[in-house]
Structure formats: structure tokens, C-alpha cells
Amino acid sequence: MTFDGYDTDGLYDEMFLPEGTPRPEARPLVERIDALPEGELIRLHQAAERALLNTGITFTVYGDDQGTERIFPFDIVPRIVPGAAWDPFERGLRQRIEALNLFLDDVYHDQRIVRDGVVPRSVVESSQGFRPQCVGLDPPGGVWCHITGTDLVRHRDGTVYVLEDNLRCPSGVSYVLENRAVMQETFPAVFEGLRVRPVNDYPSRLLTMLEEVAPQAAARPSVAVLTPGVYNSAYFEHSFLAQQMGVELVEGRDLTVANDRLQMRTTRGLQPIDVLYRRIDDDFLDPTCFRSDSLLGVPGIMELYQRGRVALVNAPGTGVADDKVVYAYVPDMIRYYLDQDAILPNVPTWLCWRDADRRYVLDHLPELVVKSANEAGGYGMLVGPESTEAQRTEFAARIEAAPRNYIAQPTLSLSRVPTRVDRRFEGRHVDLRPYILYGREIYVLPGGLTRVALRKGTLVVNSSQGGGSKDTWVLAPSAS
Amino acid sequence: MLSRVAESIYWMSRYIERAENVARVVGVNNRLRLDLPEQAAEQWDPMVQVSGDEPAFRARYDRPTRTSVIRFLAFDPLNPNSIVSCVTRARENARSVREVISSEMWEEVNRFYLFLSAPGARDRALANAHAFFQEIRRSSHLIEGTRNETMEHGEGWHFGEIGRQIERADQTTRILDLKYYLLLPAAADVGAPIDDLQWGALLRSASAMEAYRRAHGRIAAAAVAGFLLLDREFPRSVHHCTTAAQSSLHAVTGTPFRRFVNPAERSLGRLVAELDYTDVTDVIRAGLHGFLDSLQDRLNDIGDEITRTFFAPPVAPGGRG
Numbered sequence: 076m077t078f079d080g081y082d083t084d085g086l087y088d089e090m091f092l093p094e095g096t097p098r099p100e101a102r103p104l105v106e107r108i109d110a111l112p113e114g115e116l117i118r119l120h121q122a123a124e125r126a127l128l129n130t131g132i133t134f135t136v137y138g139d140d141q142g143t144e145r146i147f148p149f150d151i152v153p154r155i156v157p158g159a160a161w162d163p164f165e166r167g168l169r170q171r172i173e174a175l176n177l178f179l180d181d182v183y184h185d186q187r188i189v190r191d192g193v194v195p196r197s198v199v200e201s202s203q204g205f206r207p208q209c210v211g212l213d214p215p216g217g218v219w220c221h222i223t224g225t226d227l228v229r230h231r232d233g234t235v236y237v238l239e240d241n242l243r244c245p246s247g248v249s250y251v252l253e254n255r256a257v258m259q260e261t262f263p264a265v266f267e268g269l270r271v272r273p274v275n276d277y278p279s280r281l282l283t284m285l286e287e288v289a290p291q292a293a294a295r296p297s298v299a300v301l302t303p304g305v306y307n308s309a310y311f312e313h314s315f316l317a318q319q320m321g322v323e324l325v326e327g328r329d330l331t332v333a334n335d336r337l338q339m340r341t342t343r344g345l346q347p348i349d350v351l352y353r354r355i356d357d358d359f360l361d362p363t364c365f366r367s368d369s370l371l372g373v374p375g376i377m378e379l380y381q382r383g384r385v386a387l388v389n390a391p392g393t394g395v396a397d398d399k400v401v402y403a404y405v406p407d408m409i410r411y412y413l414d415q416d417a418i419l420p421n422v423p424t425w426l427c428w429r430d431a432d433r434r435y436v437l438d439h440l441p442e443l444v445v446k447s448a449n450e451a452g453g454y455g456m457l458v459g460p461e462s463t464e465a466q467r468t469e470f471a472a473r474i475e476a477a478p479r480n481y482i483a484q485p486t487l488s489l490s491r492v493p494t495r496v497d498r499r500f501e502g503r504h505v506d507l508r509p510y511i512l513y514g515r516e517i518y519v520l521p522g523g524l525t526r527v528a529l530r531k532g533t534l535v536v537n538s539s540q541g542g543g544s545k546d547t548w549v550l551a552p553s554a555s
Numbered sequence: 556m557l558s559r560v561a562e563s564i565y566w567m568s569r570y571i572e573r574a575e576n577v578a579r580v581v582g583v584n585n586r587l588r589l590d591l592p593e594q595a596a597e598q599w600d601p602m603v604q605v606s607g608d609e610p611a612f613r614a615r616y617d618r619p620t621r622t623s624v625i626r627f628l629a630f631d632p633l634n635p636n637s638i639v640s641c642v643t644r645a646r647e648n649a650r651s652v653r654e655v656i657s658s659e660m661w662e663e664v665n666r667f668y669l670f671l672s673a674p675g676a677r678d679r680a681l682a683n684a685h686a687f688f689q690e691i692r693r694s695s696h697l698i699e700g701t702r703n704e705t706m707e708h709g710e711g712w713h714f715g716e717i718g719r720q721i722e723r724a725d726q727t728t729r730i731l732d733l734k735y736y737l738l739l740p741a742a743a744d745v746g747a748p749i750d751d752l753q754w755g756a757l758l759r760s761a762s763a764m765e766a767y768r769r770a771h772g773r774i775a776a777a778a779v780a781g782f783l784l785l786d787r788e789f790p791r792s793v794h795h796c797t798t799a800a801q802s803s804l805h806a807v808t809g810t811p812f813r814r815f816v817n818p819a820e821r822s823l824g825r826l827v828a829e830l831d832y833t834d835v836t837d838v839i840r841a842g843l844h845g846f847l848d849s850l851q852d853r854l855n856d857i858g859d860e861i862t863r864t865f866f867a868p869p870v871a872p873g874g875r876g
Contacts, residue, residue, distance in 0.1 A: 130658070131650070131665045305651045318654035329557050342561045342710065342807070342865045 076116055077109040078493065081500050087231045087490040088502055089154050100157040100550055107265050108152075120151040120495060123257045132253050132311055147250055148543030150494045153258060154505060154525040158272075158552035164227065164235070164509065165519045167419030170409060172223055172511050175240060175396050177412040179219040183209050183392060193411050194404045198428075201479050202401060203449040204243070204394020206357060208364055212381060212390065215288045216515065219390040222281075222352075223511045224248075224523075227419070229490035236422045236487070238506065239402060242393040244354050247524040247544075248510050249312035252277060252319075254546040270551040272521040277510070278319035281352075284514030285320075289349040290383045296349040299323040299339065301330070303355050303371045313354050323348075327355075332375035337385040350386045351376075357391045399448040399482045400426055423485060427478040436483040437474065440467045443483040444534075445474070458534055460486050489534055492545060494527055504528045506536050507547065522547035556710045560655050562866040563648040564711050565718035567656075567664070568702075570645035572719045574638045575695035576726035577628050578688040579760045580605060583733060584621075585685045586756040591749070599624040601736035605729040608636055622681060630677050638691060642668050657705035660698065667694040713803040717861065720803070724796035725854045728847040730761050731783050734776075735844045754779050761791050780843055781835030793850065794830045801827050807865075819860040826853055 083091050090101045097105040108116060127133075127146045156164075181188050182199055189196045199205055224245030226238040255274050259266055282298065289296035302313035304326050317324035329339050330348070338345035353360060359369040364377035379385045395401060403424040406417040425432040425443075436443060440459050447455030457470045474481045491502035509523035525545040526536035536542040580602055588597055599619035603612045608627075611634060616623045629638045646668040653661045670676070670690070680687040699719070706712050737753050744750055754774045758764040763782065766789050771778040786792040801823050805812060808820065815821040838846045 128669065129662055129666055131653070131661065305647065310650070314650075314654045318658070323557060323560075324652075324654045325557065326559065329559050340558050342556050342558055342714075 076113070076495075076498050076500070078105055078500055079109075081493055081502075083491070083502060086488060086502065087229060087233055089156075089229070089490050089492045089505065090152070091493070098155075098157075101155050103268050104153070104155065104262075104265055107262065116151065116495070117498070119261050123151060123261055124149060126257055126260070127253065130253070132250070148529055149254060149257070150503075150527055150529075150543055150545045151258075151261065152493050152495060152500065153546040153548050154492045154507070156522070156547065156549045158550045161521060161549045162552070163418055165521075167237075167417070168225055168509060168511050168519050169517045170413065170415060170418055171225065171237065171240070171405060172220060172513055172517055174405065174409040174412050175223070175242065176218060176220050176513060178408045179242075179390070179393055179396055180217055181412075182395060183212055188408065188411055191411070193407050194401070198398075198400055198404070198479075199395065202395045202398040204357075204392070204396070204398050206365075206392040206395070208377065209390070209392030212392070213383075214390040215290050215383070215386050218288060218513050220393050220396065221284060221288065221388045221390075221513050223513070224508045225511065227507045227509065228422075228487055231488035231490070235419060237405070237419050238422060239399060240397045240405070241508075242389060242397045243356060244309075244389070245508070245510065246309040246312055246354075247508060247526075248277060248520070249315040250544050251510070251520070251522065251524050251547070252315075254544060258546045269548065271548045272551055274520055274522055277520055278316065280512055280518055280520075281316065282320040282322070284512045284518075285322075285350045285352055285386075285388060287514035288386045288388060290386050291349060293349060297347060298350045298352065299325045299348045301325055301327070301351050301353040301355060303327075303359070307354075309354065316352075327369075327371045327373055330373045330376075332373065332379060335379070335384055337373065337376060337379055348385065350388065352388045357394060360387075360391060394449075399424075399446055400428070400479065403482065422487065425483045427474050427481040427483065432483075433474065433478055436481075437471055439483075440471065442486060444486050445470055445481055445483045448480045448482060456535070458486065461533065486534070489528075489536075492525070492527065494529070494545075496531075501531065503531070504534050504536065505545070521549040556655075556714075558866050560652050561711065561714045562862070563652045564656065565714045565861070565866075567645045567648035567652070568715040568718035569722040570641040570648070571664070571667075571695050571698050572722040573636060573726065574641040574645070575692055576723070576730070577606070577636070577638050577641070578691035578695075579726070579730060579762075580733065581625060581628055581684070582688050582692075583730070583756045583760045585688060586759055587752065590752050590756070597621060598737055601733050602628060604736045605732050606636060607729075608634060621684075625680060625684065626677070629680055639671050642671055652711075655711050657701070659705045660701045663694070663698045663701045667698065670694065710807055713806045714865075716803040717800050717807075720796040720800035721854055721858055721861075723791060724793045724800070725851055727761060727783055727791050727793055727796065728850050728854075730757055731780060732844060732847045733757055735847075750776075758783075763789060763791060777835050777839050780838060784838065785830060785833060785835060794827075797823065797827050797830060804861075817860070817864045819857060819864045822853070822857045822860055826857070 081091065083093060091097055124146060127149060133146050178188065188194050189199060220242045222245060224241040224247065227235055228238045229235045251274055285298045286296050299322055300313055300317040302310060302324055314324055323339060325339055331338050331340065333345055336347040337351065338347055355371050358366045359371040361372050361374060361377040362369045363374045380387050403421065403426055406421055409415055409417045425436050427433040427436055443459045445457040457466060489504035489506060492505050493500040494503040505525050505527045507523055507525050510520045512518045525547045526542050527545055528534060528536045529543045530541050584597060584602065599621060602624050603609050603619050606628060612627050616627060627634055627637065631637045632639055634640060646664050649656060649661055649664040702715060734753060734757055739745065739750060751774050754776065755764065758767050758779060761783060767779065767782050770782060782789065782792065784793045787794060789795060804820060804823060808816065810816050810820055815824055
């Protein structure tokens, strides 16, 4: 199978120019694939999928009481980003994370940005992610959002927009690392020719960051990853990251508070933990502080945290910054805190709590994407052009009932990447989630998770909605 | 090491070993049917009887036949000790500690599970039982070898070793006990070729035939029992297994040998000391079947004491035992 006859359909294609020739950075890969014997690419793809299944790189499908595991569908054609194109992504993300972190510190302290009228108080305090329990907290080093996954999309005109920020427990980075491992085994020769920037140092950078935010000076701070358990859909990732960092993977039932420290139960008694990379939501962290019915967390951990006896990563309360209404104010935050213009633009956003915006949204539902302000994973979303009359009526009612909870954006025509569909390549829409670490300084992983909407024509890339993933190759600057 | 993690490694190893030994028990018949004179019918009751799950079998199956017993012992998800159940739980345990065991080891456990859950696995087992159960044993050995060669021999490995060896000791008593249930066509057949064939099938199923021949030559009931219970060098003998479990237990605690600081060390130490000074003629005089029963009880108690000593407080519902 070759790229002969591949059609960009006049859309923005990450690999091919509109006239059908490969972009310069993609040429070596296109030539390599075109030169493979018939059937070889399919064989390589199947071998890669088998490797993923055998290593158990699977996620659990919710709403299926068998606890069925599936591999996260993986496409063999990578997305390639030339070095020069990556540079503004990286600068833009640093700028954005710096501003978001300043915003978090501000809303839980003086709220200057509210008092100066840049972000309305009602927007902040009505956000589901706003935690009054966090007011006055001083996380080590002033860092709140240690790990962020920010979703980027490219529109058909070539502009790259920030679609949303995930500042709570962004997942997916393990797929980035495993996809790369599989691709390096599959196309070793192409890697040698292209100088793809490595992602394999992510676990060591993550560990370094976690050690940097330890509250007490210790020669080797004790770090642990907190998971809800094997039935969580991201369990593989929790376990993978703990393994790659060489730290304990703990569940709530392994932990207790004793002697003024967070402790884990071991075969030799209790042992203290300095830094907890928690992969459970704020709500479940501490039944004495947040949801009292949580069995996943540790009673008393928030009190320890408030007194600087343990570090939590990310800090509790960061959810206020990935509220989709708060998102609309990020360019204003960048201007307010950093006195700069945003390098990466937001998608234009209508906020339904504003009367004029809401009227516009209700009048234009068939052409807009409507999102619930606090849901992730592609749930609670209306894609206007793909919707039915009944769905639009339902959403209009929901918006009228709770305008604060909805935003709308124009339907972007996401860029596409060739994707294997049986015995040929077809363009499929993609987004990109780079991961950003914030310890002593900000680090942006070159690349990230390229998610691909495998169903023809659809724009929703979430794995819970039939999405898959691709390896993302950011090339070293001199090579492009 | 986290108590939960130690417990998961312990159970993972026990379940893999249990799955292997179910394959060994079924393997006895797979051998006998090739060797036996035509008039001697295949006996499937003993396979169910030694499993300890006879009531569960009777409740849901008609009578023990080749098909029903293989289905029950290998594939029945409602039988908690079927091969499929054991490997599924071993994998669940492995999944919950995959950051502690080596990646290679997890992959072998996962591969074992995928092999068993592949479509058509049951049909293949019935069509070619010998090859299928060989594959079960081979998978278990691969996991065991991978564990030994890729995981650091620290606390986690030792907990795996304790689980594996205690389970193996228990299972060896069950393989030996099969002979108690396997019927001879007539009383006069004791010591006859068919008796020999049955003992031989047991030895082969315990991978003990060649080692036995080198040590004792001709097959004799007391010598076979002595070999599988008390041999100092054969790695599946009860003596060997309990001694290995004891070494690992003391490696975990650091307690010197012949001392104890917890009930698990005490019970296991007593059992090993008794086996040290037991002669097979004592066993035969007291009655082999009764001796095996009491061994199984004591191994059970040791398992409970290990749980109380190292894994308490007990795991949440849906846990691993």
C-alpha cells in the first residue's frame, strides 16, 4: 500500500501539501512507506498492535460490566512537526502555563485579577473546580499546576489554536512513550535519518520535578504515585509511570496519616512519603475535607498538606483553571500577569452566561460546537454540523437552564494526517496534547499525544469516543 | 515493600503454580489413556476428588467424563481453582503490581492469560489435550524463569517464592493422593503392570520420573511416596518446597534459622523440622492418605499465618485470597 492517490480533500493535511506532494519534512517517511513490499505495512501495523496487547497497554471501557480492556487504537502513520514549527508551540505553552499558574496563586490569595475587573468574580466562584478549602494555600515554590496537558488544534487555514487546558490529572503521556517505543522498533531506519527529538526522558524529568517540589529538604525525597486502583481506565499509565520512575504505586488503602507525616503501610511497618503524585480528583482526595463518601483518598491528608508536611501534585484546586469559561479569559490573564500578547491564540469562544453571546449561540447551533464547562473526555458536547434537530433542541434547553455551564465555539475544520484504513490511506482529523512540567522551571515535552478521530469525517478525537493515537515526531531544528 | 504489593506478588505466584498443577493432574490421565490396556476405562473421578472441589463439581455437572472434567478444571470461570480462574486472578494481581515485577514477567503473565482466553482455546484443549496442557506447564515455567532471571531477588521475589513453594508443596500432595483414588481393576493388581503404570503416570506428571529412576530404579509404592514427600534434591518434593519457602521467609524477616519471631516462622519451621526427621515407613504405617490430608491442613494454616503476619490489615473486599 502506498500514498499514490491519497487525497487531502482540500483540507489542511499535516503530511501533504494541497497539490498532493509530501511536505519536505515528511518526504523520507513517505518514500520509505511507498518502498515497502505489498502487505508489509499491514504486517508491521499488526505486529505493533500485538506488541501493545501483549504489554497490556490497554484502557478499560466504562459502562461495560465485564471490565473489558481494549488497546488504545494506534495508527502507524506518525504526525511530523518540523523543528521550526515547534518553536512557537513551545514558547506559547510556557507563556500560557506561567500565566495560568499565576492565576491559580492569585485566585486562592488576593484575587487581584478579580478586583481589577479582568475576570468576573462570579465566573471564578461558580466554577466547579474552585475549592474554597484551598484559599490561602502556599504550595512549595508557588507551583500549582505541575503537570498540564494542553490540547492544540490546527484549523484549515493553518492557524494553531489552544482548544483547552487540562490542569487536574491529564492522562495519555504513557501512550506517547509506548507509541514511540513501538515506532522505533517498526521503522528503525527512518528514525536514523530524521533526528526525531526524544521523549524517553519524560519519566526522569517527571521524577526530577517531583523531587524538586518536596516540602522538606531530603537527600532523596520519598515519592509515590496514588492511583484509584486497577479498575481505573488510566491504571496502566499510573503503573507505567511509577515503574519508569522507580517509585511506589500506592492506593488510598495503603496510606495513613501518622506521626505528622503521610505514611504507607509496608511489610516492615509505616514509611513516610514526601511527595504524592496523585492521580485521583480533588473530590476524592480527603474525605474529611472534600467528598465524605470517598474511599479512594486518605483522611487527614489535606491538613498535612496545608501545614507543608507533604506535597501534592498537582495542587488541589487547579480545576478552576480548566473550566471552559475560565479558559476564555486566558489571553487576558497573559496580558494581565505577563504584559504580553498570547503567542498561541484561543479558539473564539461565546460564553452563554452573557446574554448577547447566548442569543447568538442559540441562533447558530447548527454551525457551533457547544461544550459543557466542566466535563472532559468528549462528554456533554454538541457538534453542531454533526447533530440532529432533536439534539439541538435538547442542548438549547440545557443552555437556557444553566447558561453558566455552557460555552460555544465555531466548528473548526481540524487538520488531518494520513491514517491507515484497511488497505489504503485516508485523511483523519487530529489534535495534539503536549505535556508541560513545572517544577523549578517549565519544561515542554517535544511532541505529545496526537489523537486521531478514526471514524471518517468525525471531529471528536477522545478515546472514549472512538479515537486513536499516533506517534508525534518533532524534528530537531537543523534537520528541518 | 507495601503490604498490598507483597500480598499481590505472593498470590500471583500461588495462582500460576496452581494453574500449572491442575495441568499436571489432568496430565496423569492424558498419559494413562495412551498406556492403559483397552479394558481399563479412563477414571476421571479422582481428578475432581483431589482438587478439593468435588461438591462444586457435583452441583453443576452430571458425572465426571473427560469433557466435563477438563471443562471444570481448566475452563470453568465459576470454579475458583480452574486454570482460567487462577490465571485470570494471577494476572489481576500482576496488573496491580506491574510496576514492581519486571516488564518481561508481566508480559509473560499477560501472554498466558491471552493464550487461555483466545477464542477456541477450549476446543483445542479437548482436541489435543496433551499439547494443550503441556503449553500450560510451559507458560508457567516461562513465568517462573522470567521471575528468576529478570526480577531483583529482594523482598518481592521472596514473597513470590514463599507463595510458589507453599502452593507447590500442597499440589504435590494432591498429585500423590491421586493414587489413593485411582482404582485398580482387581485387588490382585497391586504390584501388577497396571499399578506400575499408574505410579509411573503420577511421577511423570510431577516431572519426577527420571529423577526417581536415578534414585530408586524400580517403581515401588513406598519409594514413590518417599520420593515425592521427602527427597532432599527433587524440586517438587514437599521437603524441598517447604525448605525453600522457609529460606525465603527468613530472608524477608532476617530471623536466624531455628529461631522464630512470628507464628508463620514457627509453624513452617516445625513442619520442616518434622519432615527432616520423618522416614517414609512412618508415613506408610500411619496411612499415606491421612498423612497427605494433615499436610494440606498445615500448609493452609501456614498460609493464613503469613497473611496475618505480613499482609494485615486484610485487603478490601474484592481482594485476592
